[in-house]
Amino acid sequence: MPNIVVLVKQVPDTYSERRLAEADHTLDRESADAVLDEINERAVEEALLIKEAQGGEVTVLSVGPERATEAIRKALSMGADRAVHVSDPALHGSCLLQTTRVLAAAIGKVDGVDLVIAGNEATDGRGGAIPAMLAEVLGFPQLTHARKVAIDGTTITVTRETDTGLTHLSATLPAVVSVGEKINEPRYPSFKGIMAAKKKPVETYTVADLGIDAAEVGLAAASTTVLEATPKPPRSAGQRVEDSGDGGGKIAEYLIGQKLI
Amino acid sequence: MSEVLVLVDEIDGEVKKVTFELLTAAREIGEPAAVVVAAPGTAAKVKESLAAYGAAKVYVAESDDVANYLVTPKVDVLANLVGAKSPAAVLIPATAEGKEIAGRLAVRTGSGLLIEAIGVESSGGDVVGVQSIFGGAFTVKAKSTRGTPVVTVRPGGVEAVQAQGAAAEETVEVPAVDAAKATTVTGREPVVGGDRPELTEASIVVSGGRGVGSAEKFEVVEKLADALGAAVGASRAAVDSGYYPAQFQVGQTGKTVSPQLYVALGISGAIQHRAGMQTSKTIVAVNKDAEAPIFEIADFGVVGDLFAVAPRLTDEVAKRKG
Ligand SMILES: Cc1cc2nc3c(=O)[nH]c(=O)nc-3n(C[C@H](O)[C@H](O)[C@H](O)COP(=O)(O)OP(=O)(O)OC[C@H]3O[C@@H](n4cnc5c(N)ncnc54)[C@H](O)[C@@H]3O)c2cc1C
Ligand SMILES: Cc1cc2nc3c(=O)[nH]c(=O)nc-3n(C[C@H](O)[C@H](O)[C@H](O)COP(=O)(O)OP(=O)(O)OC[C@H]3O[C@@H](n4cnc5c(N)ncnc54)[C@H](O)[C@@H]3O)c2cc1C
Numbered sequence: 001m002p003n004i005v006v007l008v009k010q011v012p013d014t015y016s017e018r019r020l021a022e023a024d025h026t027l028d029r030e031s032a033d034a035v036l037d038e039i040n041e042r043a044v045e046e047a048l049l050i051k052e053a054q055g056g057e058v059t060v061l062s063v064g065p066e067r068a069t070e071a072i073r074k075a076l077s078m079g080a081d082r083a084v085h086v087s088d089p090a091l092h093g094s095c096l097l098q099t100t101r102v103l104a105a106a107i108g109k110v111d112g113v114d115l116v117i118a119g120n121e122a123t124d125g126r127g128g129a130i131p132a133m134l135a136e137v138l139g140f141p142q143l144t145h146a147r148k149v150a151i152d153g154t155t156i157t158v159t160r161e162t163d164t165g166l167t168h169l170s171a172t173l174p175a176v177v178s179v180g181e182k183i184n185e186p187r188y189p190s191f192k193g194i195m196a197a198k199k200k201p202v203e204t205y206t207v208a209d210l211g212i213d214a215a216e217v218g219l220a221a222a223s224t225t226v227l228e229a230t231p232k233p234p235r236s237a238g239q240r241v242e243d244s245g246d247g248g249g250k251i252a253e254y255l256i257g258q259k260l261i
Numbered sequence: 262m263s264e265v266l267v268l269v270d271e272i273d274g275e276v277k278k279v280t281f282e283l284l285t286a287a288r289e290i291g292e293p294a295a296v297v298v299a300a301p302g303t304a305a306k307v308k309e310s311l312a313a314y315g316a317a318k319v320y321v322a323e324s325d326d327v328a329n330y331l332v333t334p335k336v337d338v339l340a341n342l343v344g345a346k347s348p349a350a351v352l353i354p355a356t357a358e359g360k361e362i363a364g365r366l367a368v369r370t371g372s373g374l375l376i377e378a379i380g381v382e383s384s385g386g387d388v389v390g391v392q393s394i395f396g397g398a399f400t401v402k403a404k405s406t407r408g409t410p411v412v413t414v415r416p417g418g419v420e421a422v423q424a425q426g427a428a429a430e431e432t433v434e435v436p437a438v439d440a441a442k443a444t445t446v447t448g449r450e451p452v453v454g455g456d457r458p459e460l461t462e463a464s465i466v467v468s469g470g471r472g473v474g475s476a477e478k479f480e481v482v483e484k485l486a487d488a489l490g491a492a493v494g495a496s497r498a499a500v501d502s503g504y505y506p507a508q509f510q511v512g513q514t515g516k517t518v519s520p521q522l523y524v525a526l527g528i529s530g531a532i533q534h535r536a537g538m539q540t541s542k543t544i545v546a547v548n549k550d551a552e553a554p555i556f557e558i559a560d561f562g563v564v565g566d567l568f569a570v571a572p573r574l575t576d577e578v579a580k581r582k583g
Binding site: 243247 | 272331332336356357358360361362363364365367368369371372373374375376377389394395397398399400401402403404405406407408441442443444445446447448449450451452465489507508513514521522532533536539543544545547551556557558559560561562563564565566569570571572573574575576577578581582
């Protein structure tokens with residue numbers, strides 16, 4: 001009966017315009033609607049499928065501002081059992097190393113973790129590195145970019161899918177898994193699920209609760225620092241013609257004019 | 262000049278173009294030292310091409326373990342080299358595997374990690390990474406504040422330029438694997454690349470969207486691509502509808518491409534698609550809906566039926582090439 005922790009992140013909705021704050025070059029979280037990252041819905045779904053087949057418990061973990069509670073509620077209404085939310089103003093502007101350290105400490109608050117399931121890449125940061133970094137810190141094997149996950153006792157096998165093709169992986173639990181886009185179709189929360197989620201326990205921690213000095217996280221102590229950020233001028237529309245039988249020829253003329261063919 | 266480690270990306274002894282881009286970038290900030298972590302016999306096959314792009318040194322770490330375990334053997338080798346050689350930076354391709362190697366290396370060496378750079382610069386003794394974020398909406402310059410900067414560089418982000426290097430070989434060890442923490446690779450099914458250029462490497466990309474209508478009709482897109490010597494891309498709607506395989510998806514959850522020319526056929530131009538292609542030098546769009554948002558960013562747009570326009574364009578291109 002695997003004890004599973006699913007990592008979920010609240011991200012700016014990709015349909016809205018995403019910006020950086022002018023003052024400190026961090027993500028401007030006010031300017032965009034926030035949603036549970038789509039890939040993390042698939043991570044939750046995979047955890048629920050494992051639980052339905054083998055039992056166990058599913059804890060969702062999110063490190064992020066107050067608003068991340070919406071993402072946590074969504075995961076709980078899909079069917080996760082409980083949640084851990086690390087929320088602390090000191091975390092603002094944290095780098096990948098700091099985020100990894102906080103996630104690892106929070107995972108440490110959950111007893112006897114067998115499996116950590118994350119998304120392969122967040123749509124905002126796009127680091128694609130947190131799952132591997134966590135495996136490094138926790139000393140667990142990493143089975144990342146999963147298209148298929150199977151657990152048999154303490155053996156976990158994963159089909160990894162990346163641009164280079166499929167790789168078949170095997171390791172021993174406890175382990176870190178990250179899921180890819182094609183692993184499953186996440187369920188919609190049912191009305192019953194939404195109601196039940198309201199009563200599920202959510203533990204909230206500050207970084208101090210995790211035994212981390214607040215001065216060691218956040219922008220001022222980050223391992224990377226942004227020196228300058230320049231918005232790109234938006235592209236503007238060029239020529240547009242109606243096709244009246246010669247549209248293909250007109251493109252060819254244009255490409256020749258631009259020395260592209 | 263201090264060394265800059267470049268992790269070599271290769272498949273069966275064939276060096277990937279991104280490696281040459283990284284060697285070119287490394288020359289901006291120091292002396293490139295290529296690191297080959299691969300199966301025995303690989304270095305002999307790749308050495309010449311590494312020299313042609315300016316590798317002053319080649320560290321050779323060869324072992325069968327590299328293929329048998331996921332990610333960690335490469336991290337182990339790089340971590341030892343960082344300790345022994347105190348390089349100015351480590352450059353790693355921003356591929357799925359490269360991002361993971363870089364992340365673990367940053368943890369292991371307590372270093373700052375700069376992700377998805379499209380270039381590196383040296384400024385006041387610091388290594389600065391240039392990043393293009395939110396699909397090119399912002400250009401950011403960032404530096405690491407501790408350790409040896411670990412930088413992942415986006416394929417296609419830097420233009421590869423040849424330069425002769427000595428490629429002096431030095432053998433280094435692949436440390437023994439800690440089986441309890443490692444992931445065993447039990448099999449591989451590599452994708453077999455066709456004759457077309459790779460999506461992120463191509464200088465021309467022709468993409469089809471839902472407007473193409475079926476897998477069979479994607480032939481129209483492929484024919485134009487082949488006439489232009491281009492790679493084929495697809496929107497997520499086209500991929501989700503089963504018209505084209507997922508590895509060709511362009512956009513926020515697919516590939517980021519920045520070719521000289523991007524041709525969008527039957528693609529509406531949703532913000533998530535634009536995030537993957539709007540830094541292309543020239544954009545041409547064909548769409549039957551004059552209101553399609555793709556026209557807002559197209560340098561040249563044709564309002565019309567792609568099945569009429571694209572074949573005609575294919576013929577014109579073929580005629581021109583003779
Ligand atoms: C535009 C942009 C650029 C950035 N560039 C850098 C940089 O160059 N260097 C650097 O060190 N930092 C950088 N950051 C900060 C970095 O993104 C954050 O530290 C972030 O919290 C984690 O990285 P990611 O989103 O890239 O994670 P990824 O590795 O892409 O995330 C993979 C998975 O890890 C889990 N996960 C990630 N973050 C959380 C979380 N907070 N809570 C719960 N689960 C989580 C999720 O399951 C997610 O699907 C950048 C952030 C932004 C917005
Ligand atoms: C989190 C998230 C991530 C996403 N990531 C991506 C991504 O990586 N890549 C991506 O592409 N999308 C992505 N999307 C989806 C995106 O929002 C759009 O749904 C998608 O790009 C639409 O694809 P399309 O333009 O092919 O289809 P549609 O929007 O359906 O457009 C089809 C177009 O074809 C035109 N057309 C139809 N027939 C013809 C004809 N005969 N001749 C000419 N024109 C014709 C129509 O006028 C229309 O404009 C993502 C969405 C979300 C929520």
